[in-house]
Amino acid sequence: MLVSANWIEDFLTSPLSETERANIGEKLTLHVAEVDGVKAHGEHLKNISVVRIEKIEPHPNADKLRLATVQLGDGSTQKVVCGAPNIQEGMRVPYAPLGTSFPNGLVLEAKKIRGVVSEGMLCSAAELEIGDDHSGILDLGQDAPLGKAMHELLEINPDLVIDIDNKAITHRPDLWGHRGIARECGALLTPEFSDPYGPIWLADIEKKLPTNESPVPVRVEPDTCCIGYFGLAVDNVRVEPSPKWMQDRLAAVGLRPINNLVDIGNYVMLEIGGPLHMFDRTKIQGSEIVIRPAKDGESLELLDESTVHLSTNDTVVADSNRALVVAGIMGGEESGISDTTSQIFIEAATWERTAIRKTSTRLGVRTDSSQRFEKGLDPHLMKTTVLRAFELVLQLCPGAKAVGKLAYDGEDLASIKTSPITCSIEKMNKLLGGEFSSAEIQKTLSKLEFGVAIDGDTLTVAVPTFRATREFEHPADVAEEVGRIRGYGNLVPAPPIAPISPIDPLPILRLERKVREFLPLHGRFLEVQTYPLVGEKLLSQMLWKETGSLVLKNPLSVEQDRMRPSLVPSLLSAIRENAKNFDKFRIFEVARSYHPSSGEEQYARESREVIIGVYEADGSDPFRPVIDTLEPLFEFLGAPAQCVATSEKVPHPLLPLDWEGRHPFATRTFTAYGKCLGEAAEIHPSLLRSLKIKGRLAIGLINLDAIAERSGSEKSHYQPLSRFPSSSFDCTVVMQPKDELESLMSALRKFKEKEVLDRKIVTEFCPTPEERYVTVRLHFGSSTETLSGERLKALEDSVLKHLDKNGYPLKTG
């Protein structure tokens, strides 16, 4: 919202000082609401004055430039370089001396233009920022008095335009007009706030109204969003351009002047924050104005010539036959002011803010008026609004006169009262952390028009109606007023004193940290983030059958309209994109998958998971690196997972068994505590082909929740060091080519003599595709004795016999 400093001064006992003008942006930002910028308007015109061109000579070094000698008001002359083609000797033009600063930031300095120093500048209308014409120097005509400053010649009052961030005043309906901003200035600056539209003014202006009934009675129907509605009929108005002072003020704050009546509406809204509407009274059909719910499908052509279709949730202002205005938002084209209007009806109403916001949002129509009503305007404002508009109509159309008294329907305004807030000054000081005296509190609140009574430590505050529409009811609300007017920056920061208490990190966050430590350092993985929202198309591309039933009501796009049921599809998608840039990479994400909850209490379950991917464009094996990463990672996480064959026996798999993206053989499941903790799988070549990914790809998944539940349950068991030597035994056995090494190991694990300390595979050797030999090594030892030769021999024989029995005969020859 743009605010004019000159306009603010209408509400102050004295003008702002130069310093106050210079600092007003910062003051408002630090104490009231953020100011996006402050712009001097017309200030430069004070420096620029009327001169006469005495002589024009060619520029010695440039054909397109000329040297003009100009005579100033004091009779002195200056020589300026000028490129405009329209200058002539004897012409009176605006001249900016050196040192003039223009609104665009340019400051005139003495500098040579093609070798000749220009002692100032002659200006076009565009350069003065009073018009768009930049084709030539502005010809001021022979009547322009020499030496007259441009702001006087053009009757432009230099002003300061302050741009207040609309978002910073959403909670302050009272700040949506100059009067409200001025009230804040009165509390912050030397001049005092003085309201010309107080009770005395109200009484005076009301006296000017006739006492007979209004020709247009007003009736508010039930089930509307109307809080109150004032209407005033005025005759003998003439539609014409508004006076220059009004046009200038509107233009300064960014509104285009239209005609006196429309301009009055805008002027009053900007001045005191109350929107109003004016009808051409001759267009009102029937005997009254009715505020009623719109009919389903009722349509109305608005002032901006768009047509809206309404529903019963919207409120309209109607005559006996049709809707004339969408309440609080915009008036209809047909019943509005035209050039020939001479009888008007001025509306000033208050509407429930929620309803206005809903209608405005649904229709996609936001106006200066709806913007204000949405904030929750003070119901007491509407009477001031209608009377101020009436006053201006009288001023601008001297023949105008009111017909009948104010028409009103709605809530009993006298009954809208605010309840006082009682607070303890000591507590207020404790909340702010400062020493605010009762005198300071009293002064600050009074200046903001709060009623204040202080009795010892007890402060009783009466909230003005213009602040009461937005839940001003706690001592904290009062503290805010006191704190911000002094400025929180003037409080002395103090260290809080907090008791020492141990912190127990959340197991899940600790696990996530450990995963993120492990994967980059030990597996050289790179972390990515992808969106938790996916679409049906992506899921089906990745052959994912669970389509995700947590669907959004208002997605931004169908590509991201539901919560992901797994991390797999989004990671595969990321891998597909990255495979276009890199031949080989390792990637991981720590994130959540989302599942509808079966229980009544919970709507959704969020599963914390890790997904890793290893991609090899050249066809190297990606599966083993995945397994070899997951296994030690589980160990690092303190979850001793078993790496087992993938089967339907494992409950709650992270990859559905029937997922066709899974390689038929290169897949493995990690289990512990009877749960699936993780999975590893190479991606099926057919899926890769359909995704146009060349080479091979494998992924791994970890269910962190399952590990977090058991976190801390694993303890390491120390064995005292044995004083006796151990000995190792190697043997090479025959294995079937398609048999799993895991079965050999599990056979070895079943050899349970207590002297077996360790068992591992040493080498594997396949001389031909049909032959496969595996060398295994066992360590034998005892903590109580050195094993005798005979015992060792017996153990070795019994291992060989055990292996043979399990289908692994000793290699012969």
Added chain:
Amino acid sequence: MKFPGGFICARHSFGALFQFSQTLAILSPMLENIDSIQQEFEQSLSSARDKKALSEVKQNFLGKKGQVSALMGQLKSLDPDERKVIGEKLHILRSTLDEKLQQRFSDIERDEVNEKLSSSWQDPSRRGSLFSRGLEDAGLHPITQILHELEDIFSRMGFEVLDGPHIEDDFHNFTALNIPEAHPARDLQDTFWFEDGKHLLRTHTSCIQIRGMKNRKPPVKYIGPGQVFRCERTDQWHDFSFFQLEGLFIDKDVSVAHLLYFAKTLFEEIFKSKVEIRTRPSYFPFVEPGLEIDMRRDGGKWVEMLGSGMIHPRVLEHLGVDSEVYSGFAFGLGVDRLLLMRHAIEDIRHLRSGDLRFVKQFSGFRAGGIPC
């Protein structure tokens, strides 16, 4: 003074020997012999190029039938005085030659090993990073890095780190936070709602505040970092999903002055330098008073850092805290924004694109202040 090896010592002994032989040269022809032996030895030694030649030299001079032994044999024929002088000289000669031989031997041996090593030379500059082996960068996503950094700062100040669900209900996201029915945040424009119309994707991390208090009693201090969602069109600076960090501190007599002190300390920890702060009144439904805290360094530009305020009495009641007894401050920080600022990232959408070209630039584990 320490000499680096036997060689210098040996030369020194030779020096003494020369001096001595000059004075006694006339007295005994044996001294001349010693002279010539050592000259001859020097020549043989320098011409011996391998171990075999060297052992021949050793044989010739120090062997049983070597020249030094021969002179030793002649000692018997000398008179006792001469024998004593010459004998001592011969002794020195012998140990000197021995020392020189050993030195030469180890020199030759090292040369031979080096010779072998040079034939099996490996390029010491060869290393993985010079080869095209696909993407080898490893590390954490920049958001993770900055979150870890922030969490660590808060942990060091005694704050707990909490967490909560992304899918929330109306109560935790709005009602409990004093966000009334009419607040724009509740509009479809800003919130992703699920089909049931009751659940939503959390629009801020403030819901973590509410959940965190469920099993805690004041005094408490904790933060809730995490991902939040807004139903807004995306552009260079706005994504529909981003990270926030929310925190609160509740105790008796917690004040705005404490909040200011805390904010300054926090920024100085994040930026590892002195900062100035300023405050602006602001509006958040869940705090009263509400303020924005800006900071700047070295008199530079003010940067918006923290939305904050004193927890609204009504929110305290929702948290099960007696607002008559306790007060507290709450604050929220835009993590993505801090990150974009730190690295001058031109498009927020890179963050969640999954693009390794982006992420790899943050590989490794960097620490340090955030330039702004």
